[in-house]
Amino acid sequence: PYKRSKLRGRINPSLLELKYLSSLDLSNNNFSSIQIPKFFGLLESLTYLNLSRARFQGAIPHNLGNLSNLQYLDLGGNDLKSKSLQWVALKLPSLLELHLTDCGLEDDPSSISVNSSKSLVVLDLSWNSLSSVPRWILSLHGLVSIDLGFNSLKGPIPYYFGNFSFLEVLDLSGNHLNSSVPNSLYSLKHLRYLDLSINEIEQDISEILQSLSSCCLGSLESLNMKDNQLSGHLTDQLGQFKNLAYLSLAQNKISGPIPLSIGELSSLKLFDVSENQLSGTFPPSLGQLSNLETLRFGHNLLEGVVLETHFSNLTRLTTLKASQNMLRFESNSSWIPPFQCQTIELGQWHLGPKFPHWLKFQKNLSILDISNAGISDSVPTWFLNLSPQFKYVNLSYNQLAGGISYLNVRDSVDLSSNRFTGPLPRVFPTLQFLILSNNLFSGSLFELVCHSSSRERMEVLFIDKNLLTGEIPDCWNQLERLTFLNLGNNNLTGKIPPSLGRTGLDWLNLRNNSMFGELPSTLQNLTNLSILDLSENHFSGNIPTWIGDKLSTLMILSLRSNNFDGQIPHKICDLQYLQNLDLSRNNILGAIPKCFSNLSAMAHRSYDNNYSYDWGGTTTLIYLSALLVLKGREDEYSSILGLVTSMDLSANSLTGEIPKEIGILVELRSLNLSGNLLTGNIPNEIGNMELMESLDLSMNQLNGEIPPSLSNLNFLNHFNVSYNNLTGQIPTSTQLQSFENFSYMGNYLCGPPLTKNCSTKGLPTDVANNGSSSEGSKVNWLYVSIVLGFIMGFWGVVAPLFFIRSWRHAYYRKLDNVGRKLYVYWAT
Structure with missing residues (x-):
């Protein structure tokens, strides 16, 4: 319905009859292959013009510069590829905000030759192809917000950003900037939002925090430096940023403990230090952050015991991602968490041996990972009967046992490497990923493959290393989206069904079964294999x-x-x-x-x-x-x-x-x-x-x-x-x-x-x-000696028995006596 409601075709110049039109929004439409109409430059009363994501093409008409009252202009998401943009920013005297995100813009070779605009405060050039900062930006002294994220900027961060004395928002994320943060940035006394994530900045995090504290200790609300090359330790200085609400330092090389002063960041809503080299314990002071909504510290080296008190005041927590640490959670069986999370990822924590009962009280839970958590139990009935709120469940690498009749999960399930038994479970109609590898599931594939209502959505099906028997059913026609199929290491028999070649498989594994016959010619249709x-x-x-x-x-x-x-x-x-x-x-x-x-x-x-x-x-x-x-x-x-x-x-x-x-x-x-x-x-x-x-x-x-x-x-x-x-x-x-x-x-x-x-x-x-070869002669003499030894030994025993009757009778009596003893022994 949304796509059908999009406007398309030619824009009628009758819009000019609306002489007092002050706001025009044509965003999110489909004016494919036409240019922005030149007559827009005649709408003199316009103060707001939004043409974003409307699929306009070609150059920006210069007569838009006649809109002397325009304060807001958004041309983002159109394929404009304009050679020069300085007139857009500098010729519109009343313009406050200019958004040109994702317009296919490339470097501007022109130089500044006009007077600067004192009005522009917000400039968004993100998601373009700029390899350097356009020089005309330098004359826009009144800028409060600059967004150059996800371009192709290279080299050190330009020092001249420190000259924008009113700057509150600076986003240089998703580029190739390296070296360290220039000292000029630390003169921005009004800085509230700094995003330098996804770059190649190499610096000690303690130096950055020390410098930021000298300029914007009271103003900084958001700091994002994830996915860089930061090193060093987090220091207690972190606790001084009282207004800091968002802090992301993920995917760096920061080591040492999380400082106890983290508990002093009373405004903190997001804390993400995942994928670093942090060590030590999970600080109890984190439990004091009553405004915290998102907590991510997975993939580190934290160890020790986590108690209920670590979460005592986290009443607003909705996302807890802490997998891949060496932590042990000890809670009372009657504990009711103070939070209602949508996402909980505690893979590789020690939560067992009992299945965590406190999960019963998480009514909004959508994503759950408690894999490799030392749980040796059966899956409780209340967990299996939860409403279909789950999108993703990972219970792999535990010692969970028993049968599973039905999986009430919408998108993805991983039950691999447990001890589940019985027939394969029925699944939710929208399920896309089903991983049941390395269990004790038995029986036939027929119900799951032929009668499952999820066949049209299924993309990944792994049931390898189980006890499945029978033939692979010939009803794969409906699984057109199936990309990965692993049925290896079972007891399947029969031939490969022809309908398997009518899927969209990238990966097919049937190894170590008892299947036979020639390969069906329909497999040649799997051209993406x-x-x-x-x-x-x-x-x-x-x-x-x-x-x-x-x-x-x-x-x-x-x-x-x-x-x-x-x-x-x-x-x-x-x-x-x-x-x-x-x-x-x-x-x-x-x-x-x-x-x-x-x-x-x-x-x-x-x-x-x-x-x-x-x-x-x-x-x-x-x-x-x-x-x-x-x-x-x-x-x-x-x-x-x-x-x-x-x-x-x-x-x-x-x-x-x-x-x-x-x-x-x-x-x-x-x-x-x-x-x-x-x-x-x-x-x-x-x-x-x-x-x-x-x-x-x-x-x-x-x-x-x-x-x-x-x-x-x-x-x-x-x-x-x-x-x-x-x-x-x-x-x-x-x-x-x-x-x-x-x-x-x-x-x-x-x-x-x-x-x-x-x-x-x-x-x-x-x-x-x-x-x-002398060795060859030795081998020959060896053969000779073996033959001679056999002859002598054989005739030395057999000849007397053959020629001397008394020896022969004694020998047979002895054999008869031994035979009778053996018979009595085995009979009793």
């Missing part, structure tokens, strides 16, 4: 060519431990974003494709690959994970997944030589070609892969020498070429000599780390002598 993990099942048939042809955004492809056969399709080489390829433990034949050199994500460094996802509108991120086999062991990678590149083709029946073109993949960290039928020499070009950490070529039929170029692999910490036909001296390098003998066994190699010395020809000395 980044991760496909079908490992450890019983899928069969050829690897489809459409994987390389249609799934062009794949970053991780794992078909490990299945029954795939045939050859590796050359279309795989077209996957430009592929970072991890695992086709190991199948029945794949043929040669390694030379075109693997086209896998550019393994050849060129990329910083763009992001495996995280915003979690339900909170500050939490979902890190997508993948199980990779690197360095000879299987590990799960999540937050650093984007840094890992690997190729595993081991335990197949690949033949031919290792293509030298594989050396182009210089970003590869792990290469495993072991357990195949590969022949020929190890390519010298592998030595170009200098970032390689793990290289396994064992159990093939490779011959020749280990190329000297492998000594360039300085990061190598897992290396295995055992059980081939390699000869010669092991190249000398720091890494190659650091591995154990088993990395080289089953070859004809010599030199360190092996004890076998090399001849002058680079061959083992026992091979060099007469062209035969």
Whole structure:
């Protein structure tokens, strides 16, 4: 309805008939692709003109400068891209406020050539593309408010802001300003609001507070310096800013304790020091801040016990975000909090072992995180029966047990890593994120997937590491928004349902189930797929060519431990974003494709690959994970997944030589070609892969020498070429000599780390002598001695039994006696 009510089309000049029109507001409309009408400059009585977010385009008409009575002008949110703006500010003699936010403005090359305007008091140029402060601003001596937030300003904060002696509001947030706060800013005696957040300012916070106390101790109401490079400690001087209502120092490097003087800030409404390095205890004086509405100190190093008295006077508190500390909350079971919060995040606090009963009295609660809180209990009925006020609930990483029949949460639920049992719960119709990983849920997927009323909204569904059984139902057509699906590590059987290919999946994980059959061709419709993990099942048939042809955004492809056969399709080489390829433990034949050199994500460094996802509108991120086999062991990678590149083709029946073109993949960290039928020499070009950490070529039929170029692999910490036909001296390098003998066994190699010395020809000395190995002769004599020992031992016992009748009868009587004893023993 709102969109339909927007005005559009041409603006009629009949507006000029309204000769006494003093206020005109056309904001939030859709006058797409037309310029601001020039006749607006003839509305001489206008004092207020608001054209913001009306989708005007083009230059600002200069005849707006004729509006001599105009006091308020807002052109924000239009694509104006004007080359010069100084006339707007300087030619309107009565103008008090000028708002040009988000207009696509760029640097103004013109110089000031007109008299300054003494009237302008509010200037808003935020959310533009200015890389420097427009020089014409310097003549606006009467400015009270300057907003240059979210531009592209670089370098130190300009000193001349200190010349605006009437300045009360200064917003330079969201730029690239560095160095320290200039001393000139501390001459602004009327400063009430200072926002320098999201910059690169490096300074000790105690110095800033000390300097601000000398200029605006009584006037400062809001200080925002979050997301900078501030360091040092908060001092007791903080308590002197009696009028301070908003203080945000989050996302810095501030250390030490929160000072006790924080309790003296009686006007404080918001206090945010989250994501720093603060230590010590949670000061009881915070409980004295009766005006406090928002308290955020999560992701620090605070420790100790928190009591009910810490919250005694926080009657207006609506937001409490304090996760990721080492605090223990000890409250009486009958405690009723003095506040009514909308958001409570206490993840990693110790709240257990009982489920926090005081939550029952939070009637406005919308967001709750009590993950990893040491709770060993069942979820109480009153919690499950709460009205659908919850948007986000995170109870993960506790020891919660029992069944969950219904989840009354609107947007996001995380119950992972608990001990919940029984069938999967019914969910609220609007639910978007459902995480049930690592529990004991059992039964079928049918009710949740096929009959759930939330199907049209669901975006994330994780039910991995449970006890689900049966087939995956074929009713995914309605889940068009589904982006991430993880059903790995269950007991699911059957084939992949074709309707799964009619979703919008970016990530599909079905690993470690008992599924079988060929891959349905409908999966080629998942053109946004980044991760496909079908490992450890019983899928069969050829690897489809459409994987390389249609799934062009794949970053991780794992078909490990299945029954795939045939050859590796050359279309795989077209996957430009592929970072991890695992086709190991199948029945794949043929040669390694030379075109693997086209896998550019393994050849060129990329910083763009992001495996995280915003979690339900909170500050939490979902890190997508993948199980990779690197360095000879299987590990799960999540937050650093984007840094890992690997190729595993081991335990197949690949033949031919290792293509030298594989050396182009210089970003590869792990290469495993072991357990195949590969022949020929190890390519010298592998030595170009200098970032390689793990290289396994064992159990093939490779011959020749280990190329000297492998000594360039300085990061190598897992290396295995055992059980081939390699000869010669092991190249000398720091890494190659650091591995154990088993990395080289089953070859004809010599030199360190092996004890076998090399001849002058680079061959083992026992091979060099007469062209035969003394070790080989020892092995032959060993066989001879075994055969002789067997013959002598066998006939030494059997011959007397065969030729001497009394020995033979005694032997059989003894066996019969032992047999009867054993029978009696087992019978009783």
